[in-house]
Amino acid sequence: MDIKIEDWPPFKIVRLCGDVDLHSSPRAREAILDCLKLKAPLLVELSAVSYMDSSGVASLVEGYQTAKKQGLEFGLVAVAQSAMNVLKLARLDKVFPIHASIEERLESA
Amino acid sequence: MNASDLAIDVKNLVTHYGTRKILDGISFQARQGEIMVIMGGSGSGKSTLLRHLLGLHQPTSGSISLLGKDITQLSADAMYDLRKNMGVAFQGGALFNSMTVGENVELPLREHTRLDENTMRIMSRMKLEVVHLAGFENLMPSELSGGMIKRAALARAIVMDPRLLFFDEPSAGLDPVVSAELDELILILRDAMNMTIVVVTHELESAFKIADRITVLDQGRILMSDTVAAVRASDNERIQSLLNRTPRNEAINPDEYMERLTREIF
Amino acid sequence: MPDPLTSFVALVGQRSLQAVREVGYHAALLVEAFYWLLFGRWRRQPVRLSAVFKEAVGVGVNAIPIVALASFAVGMMLAIQGIYTLRTFGAEGQVVLGISLSVTREFAPLITGIFVAGRSGSAIAARIGTMQISQEIDALRVIGINPVRYLVAPLLAAMLLTLPALTILSDLIALFGGALYCAGELSLPMGIFFDRSFEVLVADDVIHGVLKSFIFAVIITLIGTANGFNVSAGAEGVGQATTRSVVLGCIGIILADMVFTFLMSR
Numbered sequence: 001m002d003i004k005i006e007d008w009p010p011f012k013i014v015r016l017c018g019d020v021d022l023h024s025s026p027r028a029r030e031a032i033l034d035c036l037k038l039k040a041p042l043l044v045e046l047s048a049v050s051y052m053d054s055s056g057v058a059s060l061v062e063g064y065q066t067a068k069k070q071g072l073e074f075g076l077v078a079v080a081q082s083a084m085n086v087l088k089l090a091r092l093d094k095v096f097p098i099h100a101s102i103e104e105r106l107e108s109a
Numbered sequence: 110m111n112a113s114d115l116a117i118d119v120k121n122l123v124t125h126y127g128t129r130k131i132l133d134g135i136s137f138q139a140r141q142g143e144i145m146v147i148m149g150g151s152g153s154g155k156s157t158l159l160r161h162l163l164g165l166h167q168p169t170s171g172s173i174s175l176l177g178k179d180i181t182q183l184s185a186d187a188m189y190d191l192r193k194n195m196g197v198a199f200q201g202g203a204l205f206n207s208m209t210v211g212e213n214v215e216l217p218l219r220e221h222t223r224l225d226e227n228t229m230r231i232m233s234r235m236k237l238e239v240v241h242l243a244g245f246e247n248l249m250p251s252e253l254s255g256g257m258i259k260r261a262a263l264a265r266a267i268v269m270d271p272r273l274l275f276f277d278e279p280s281a282g283l284d285p286v287v288s289a290e291l292d293e294l295i296l297i298l299r300d301a302m303n304m305t306i307v308v309v310t311h312e313l314e315s316a317f318k319i320a321d322r323i324t325v326l327d328q329g330r331i332l333m334s335d336t337v338a339a340v341r342a343s344d345n346e347r348i349q350s351l352l353n354r355t356p357r358n359e360a361i362n363p364d365e366y367m368e369r370l371t372r373e374i375f
Numbered sequence: 376m377p378d379p380l381t382s383f384v385a386l387v388g389q390r391s392l393q394a395v396r397e398v399g400y401h402a403a404l405l406v407e408a409f410y411w412l413l414f415g416r417w418r419r420q421p422v423r424l425s426a427v428f429k430e431a432v433g434v435g436v437n438a439i440p441i442v443a444l445a446s447f448a449v450g451m452m453l454a455i456q457g458i459y460t461l462r463t464f465g466a467e468g469q470v471v472l473g474i475s476l477s478v479t480r481e482f483a484p485l486i487t488g489i490f491v492a493g494r495s496g497s498a499i500a501a502r503i504g505t506m507q508i509s510q511e512i513d514a515l516r517v518i519g520i521n522p523v524r525y526l527v528a529p530l531l532a533a534m535l536l537t538l539p540a541l542t543i544l545s546d547l548i549a550l551f552g553g554a555l556y557c558a559g560e561l562s563l564p565m566g567i568f569f570d571r572s573f574e575v576l577v578a579d580d581v582i583h584g585v586l587k588s589f590i591f592a593v594i595i596t597l598i599g600t601a602n603g604f605n606v607s608a609g610a611e612g613v614g615q616a617t618t619r620s621v622v623l624g625c626i627g628i629i630l631a632d633m634v635f636t637f638l639m640s641r
Contacts, residue, residue: 058231192519203514
């Protein structure tokens with residue numbers, strides 16, 4: 001799994017690529033929580049995720065909760081189908097703010 | 110069928126209990142993402158077959174390949190790794206009575222992963238949400254009803270997102286509404302996670318509802334392993350009597366019958 | 376109809392075979408439990424310290440009151456009998472020697488062993504037996520947790536830690552009981568009793584008793600767990616296993632005590 005962190009002011013973007021599984025999800029979790037420490041609104045981009053298991057989703061849940069506590073925006077962008085299935089299984093698709101693309105989120109601001 | 114698509118490939122399985130032959134030349138396959146129902150009456154050997162699929166016994170002969178690995182030949186370490194991809198929900202739940210529901214569901218994560226404590230908590234709670242047991246994680250198994258125990262056991266079985274899920278008698282001992290919910294859950298899991306699911310049952314209705322293919326066992330042999338439609342259309346006498354729930358009507362040999370009744374009487 | 380003699384010989388043969396098989400099973404269990412204690416870490420299945428502590432509280436700390444009470448009574452009883460016997464020779468003064476040696480070398484380890492066998496041997500067999508019939512043992516195995524590592528190894532470690540400690544505690548309390556009676560009967564101040572007692576005792580005497588307690592720890596653990604694992608038939612089986620583990624545990628302790636004392640006293 002690769003993690004890229006980008007700046008799209010005012011947002012921080014965490015881009016996850018590849019398999020987010022039991023081995024790699026701790027790194028994704030760390031990246032998300034670290035970005036939230038910068039007190040910037042955060043979007044997690046998932047278009048290049050080939051597989052995401054529930055440990056990956058759990059990391060997103062923890063990130064969302066942490067952001068909420070600090071009053072920061074947290075959203076998912078371009079969720080790949082496989083990840084979407086896992087989100088839907090736990091009915092989390094109705095919980096996370098999900099955007100089609102980063103541009104879409106920026107324009108709606 | 111390409112061999113690499115096969116999640117389960119059993120070849121010529123023969124097993125004994127003591128000197129008694131229980132399974133005789135069992136062969137069947139299941140593809141990744143398929144729901145395979147193993148059916149049969151009591152004494153058909155379906156429980157024994159499941160125990161062998163789980164690697165709990167060593168067969169007399171034959172091979173059992175799960176996810177491309179022959180578990181009859183596998184080293185203990187390789188089997189340990191394979192078990193991360195297998196989830197099992199036992200008939201009676203088999204929840205550990207000394208632990209809370211939440212601890213039960215987290216146990217496989219604790220044993221197999223080094224995830225953060227928060228991640229494990231969230232994962233186990235997510236799975237309890239999936240089986241509609243949200244908020245029950247601090248209860249002890251003894252405080253749950255039969256249907257809740259089965260669902261908690263299912264949550265524990267899927268907490269690692271296994272590629273193979275085994276479910277022993279999901280509807281046994283449950284009222285029709287609860288068992289229909291469990292059937293629904295099995296279908297949802299397969300669709301969301303592309304799991305291969307093996308369900309052992311004697312309930313016809315549930316079998317026809319969830320199965321992609323059905324393997325019918327009778328007296329240690331496979332009568333048929335085929336699609337639902339083919340099993341329904343089969344003209345095999347034993348399968349028909351299973352489907353129509355008619356008692357078996359074997360021909361009587363008067364001499365043997367008398368011998369059985371009067372044996373060891375002097 | 377087979378004649379009574381042949382069937383008797385056959386029965387003796389079967390029983391012997393069963394006994395040999397059982398001893399073999401216990402030995403294998405012991406080796407495996409030690410294996411996990413020593414090498415579990417490298418097999419990615421460490422025996423967790425928290426589990427050892429939990430067991431140690433269950434089998435050791437919680438046994439303190441009953442072991443203390445029994446030891447006190449035994450110490451006092453030894454003083455009563457000792458003074459009664461020695462009075463015939465007019466040698467009541469030697470009672471301290473008698474009590475000190477018999478308590479440390481014999482009674483403290485034996486009483487501790489038998490009480491722990493009665494208290495924990497049955498509980499262990501009942502717990503593991505219940506887990507066996509509710510398929511919890513199978514559930515452990517399919518999760519990838521070796522039942523011996525998870526259930527037997529921590530218990531064995533806890534027994535090996537707590538039984539010697541309980542034995543030393545029992546030494547002290549039995550001596551206290553003896554001293555108390557002597558103080559009343561012989562007007563022997565307790566301080567003097569203990570001074571004399573520690574004068575006659577050499578390290579060997581205490582070590583002799585403590586060594587025995589290690590052997591008893593192994594016997595109680597193995598008999599309790601083996602009987603638990605071998606439960607097959609329902610609640611009745613659990614009942615039989617608990618009775619059996621207490622009876623065999625106590626007999627095993629007494630026989631082992633005899634053999635050990637014989638070998639060490641030559």
